[in-house]
Amino acid sequence: xxxxxxxxxxxxxxxxxxxxxxxxxxxxxxxxxxxxxxxxxxxxxxxxxxxxxxxxxxxxxxxxxxxxxxxxxxxxxxxxxxxxxxxxxxxxxxxxxxxxxxxxxxxxxxxxxxxxxxxxxxxxxxxxxxxxxxxxxxxxxxxxxxxxxxxxxxxxxxxxxxxxxxxxxxxxxxxxxxxxxxxxxxxxxxxxxxxxxxxxxxxxxxxxxxxxxxxxxxxxxxxxxxxxxxxxxxxxxxxxxxxxxxxx
Amino acid sequence: xxxxxxxxxxxxxxxxxxxxxxxxxxxxxxxxxxxxxxxxxxxxxxxxxxxxxxxxxxxxxxxxxxxxxxxxxxxxxxxxxxxxxxxxxxxxxxxxxxxxxxxxxxxxxxxxxxxxxxxxxxxxxxxxxxxxxxxxxxxxxxxxxxxxxxxxxxxxxxxxxxxxxxxxxxxxxxxxxxxxxxx
Numbered sequence: 001x002x003x004x005x006x007x008x009x010x011x012x013x014x015x016x017x018x019x020x021x022x023x024x025x026x027x028x029x030x031x032x033x034x035x036x037x038x039x040x041x042x043x044x045x046x047x048x049x050x051x052x053x054x055x056x057x058x059x060x061x062x063x064x065x066x067x068x069x070x071x072x073x074x075x076x077x078x079x080x081x082x083x084x085x086x087x088x089x090x091x092x093x094x095x096x097x098x099x100x101x102x103x104x105x106x107x108x109x110x111x112x113x114x115x116x117x118x119x120x121x122x123x124x125x126x127x128x129x130x131x132x133x134x135x136x137x138x139x140x141x142x143x144x145x146x147x148x149x150x151x152x153x154x155x156x157x158x159x160x161x162x163x164x165x166x167x168x169x170x171x172x173x174x175x176x177x178x179x180x181x182x183x184x185x186x187x188x189x190x191x192x193x194x195x196x197x198x199x200x201x202x203x204x205x206x207x208x209x210x211x212x213x214x215x216x217x218x219x220x221x222x223x224x225x226x227x228x229x230x231x232x233x234x235x236x237x238x239x240x241x242x243x244x245x246x247x248x
Numbered sequence: 249x250x251x252x253x254x255x256x257x258x259x260x261x262x263x264x265x266x267x268x269x270x271x272x273x274x275x276x277x278x279x280x281x282x283x284x285x286x287x288x289x290x291x292x293x294x295x296x297x298x299x300x301x302x303x304x305x306x307x308x309x310x311x312x313x314x315x316x317x318x319x320x321x322x323x324x325x326x327x328x329x330x331x332x333x334x335x336x337x338x339x340x341x342x343x344x345x346x347x348x349x350x351x352x353x354x355x356x357x358x359x360x361x362x363x364x365x366x367x368x369x370x371x372x373x374x375x376x377x378x379x380x381x382x383x384x385x386x387x388x389x390x391x392x393x394x395x396x397x398x399x400x401x402x403x404x405x406x407x408x409x410x411x412x413x414x415x416x417x418x419x420x421x422x423x424x425x426x427x428x429x430x431x
Contacts, residue, residue, distance in 0.1 A: 007410075010417030015332045016391035016398040040317055042417075045424040047324035049392050052373035054282035058295055061281070062273060065299055066266075069306040074264060076310065 005140070005147045005161060009035055013042035020174060024140070024161065031141030135212050139163050139170050148223075152176070152242045156207070158225070160244050164217040171223070172210045173242070176203045179227055186228040188236060189215035190243075195224065200232040220246055258319040262309035269306055272319075277302060279320065280327045287331035287395045297334050301327045328392070335395040376426035384419030387412055 008025050011017050017025060029036050139145065142163035149159040156176040162169040171187070179185050179202050188195040196215060203209045213223065225242040252260070252268075254275055260268035280301050285294040305323055312322050377385055390401045402412040423429075 007413050007417055010388075010415075010420045011391065011398040011413055013420055014388060014391040014398075014416055015329055016396065016401065016416065018397050018399070041424055041429060042420045043325050044317055044321045045420050045427065045429045046328065046392060047318075047321040048373055048376075048427055048429060049388075049423070050283035050324040050328055051279050051320065052370050053286040053393070054278045055285060057277040057281035057298065058291075061277065061295060061299060061302075062270075065273065065277075065302045066270060068299070068303050069266065069269060072303055072307050074262075074306065074310065075308050 005145045006032070006035055008147075009038045009042055013039055013046045020157075020159065020172065024159065024170075024172065027136060028140040028145070028161075031137040135168070136170055139166060139168050139212070142166055146246075148244045148246055150242060150244050154241075156242065158242045158244050160213075160223060162217055162246065164220075167214055167216055169213045169215075169217065169223065170210065171213050173203060173208060173225075175207045176209075176242075177207065178203055178205075182230050183227050184230050184232060185241075186226055186232045186236070187213055188224040188226065188240075189213070189217065189220050190222040190224050191216075191219045192221070195236050197232060197234060198223070200228070217246065222246055254319040255314050258305075258309055258312050258322075259314070261306060262312060272305075273302065276305070276320075276323055279324060280305075283324060283327050284331040286393050287328065288334055293334065293338075294331075297330050298327070301330050304330075332395045372427060376423045379426045380419050380422055384415050384422065387415040388419040388423070391416060 005025070005028055008017065008021070008028075012022065012025050012029075029039060140161055142165060144163055144165050146162050146164075147159070148162060149157065151157050154175075154177065157174045159172045159174075160169050176185075184200045184202055186200045187198040189198050190196075198213050198215050199211070201209050201211060223244040223246065224236070224240040226236045226238050226240050228237060252271075254272060257268045257272040257275070261272060277298070281294065281298040284298045284301065285291065288294045288297055301323075304326060312319065377389075380388070386405065387398075387401055390396045390404065391398060396404065398412050398416060399409065401407075401416075402409045405412070
């Protein structure tokens with residue numbers, strides 16, 4: 001199944017995305033002004049639907065709420081954009097709906113560095129995180145960004161946002177068992193000419209991984225995942241455990 | 249001295265003004281409780297979620313930015329999302345799909361438009377919903393009022409995912425235009 005990521009504005013505004021998709025789409029929103037504008041309008045529209053369901057609250061609720069706020073510390077106000085302070089920070093630069101949750105980028109990037117990446121140098125790590133995040137955002141915001149997903153027989157889920165013009169894709173895998181001992185997962189970009197290796201990975205202890213896949217996707221029919229001996233193979237040696245058909 | 253708008257009150261709340269909060273509560277508690285109850289159904293749970301949301305309005309008022317949308321949109325977005333989160337954590341989606349898939353779905357769905365409580369703007373919303381195609385209205389209402397993911401909606405209606413996504417978007421765009429909503 002593939003779809004234009006930009007059409008998710010309606011499902012997002014209606015809260016009809018699951019958590020992963022919501023995270024993915026919020027990343028896209030950070031980078032896509034057209035979608036951000038549309039989402040702001042559709043959230044306002046959805047709020048009117050919500051308002052039509054209004055009914056009198058239980059009479060004793062007010063006492064309980066007022067009592068609780070009396071004991072609840074408020075979050076500190078952020079400097080507002082235009083106050084001249086802090087307006088360059090991402091916290092104020094992001095629209096309010098982008099701040100409803102933990103920033104998606106942070107979550108994705110933490111997953112993205114994943115298993116087996118040893119970073120010895122703090123500066124190196126900060127740089128690589130920033131690079132990674134910028135790449136995610138650029139791919140998600142690409143005009144030709146397409147969305148593909150699949151469910152494996154073991155219940156694992158693979159999702160890809162693909163930008164053929166950039167030759168890059170963001171891959172997010174969930175619920176995949178760790179690769180067997182002395183083996184690794186390997187990614188393949190599959191076209192009429194065969195399978196081109198696109199990197200090896202393993203999943204974290206929650207069965208998740210996210211990473212950027214580079215390759216020539218213009219003719220690609222699918223992205224596949226196989227189990228290979230540690231270090232990877234130049235050609236697949238087993239049947240794929242996951243195939244994301246690009247439906248080009 | 250005109251009466252303060254809900255946006256004004258929320259900005260005062262962001263500065264720690266409890267009297268402003270009490271005044272805002274009187275204006276928004278019914279909106280919050282109503283949408284939570286529509287999605288969550290169970291009155292006791294709805295009250296619990298509504299209380300969480302109303303306290304969250306107090307706690308996070310500093311995040312409200314009037315340039316990005318109205319106080320109502322901000323509060324209802326939060327309320328709807330908390331209600332959805334509650335429903336999804338209560339029940340695996342497969343159970344819900346299964347339960348609803350047994351023929352009750354059509355009846356439940358037909359009742360949705362009919363049971364919208366009489367409320368401020370209720371007529372306008374009803375009129376706007378009437379401008380949608382049946383399929384758009386179905387997709388929007390199953391997601392927004394019943395809390396199904398678009399994937400579940402696709403399964404319930406036996407329709408391709410891409411079609412459901414498009415219907416939800418087209419439906420909301422049409423509602424936006426019918427009600428003259430600006431962000």
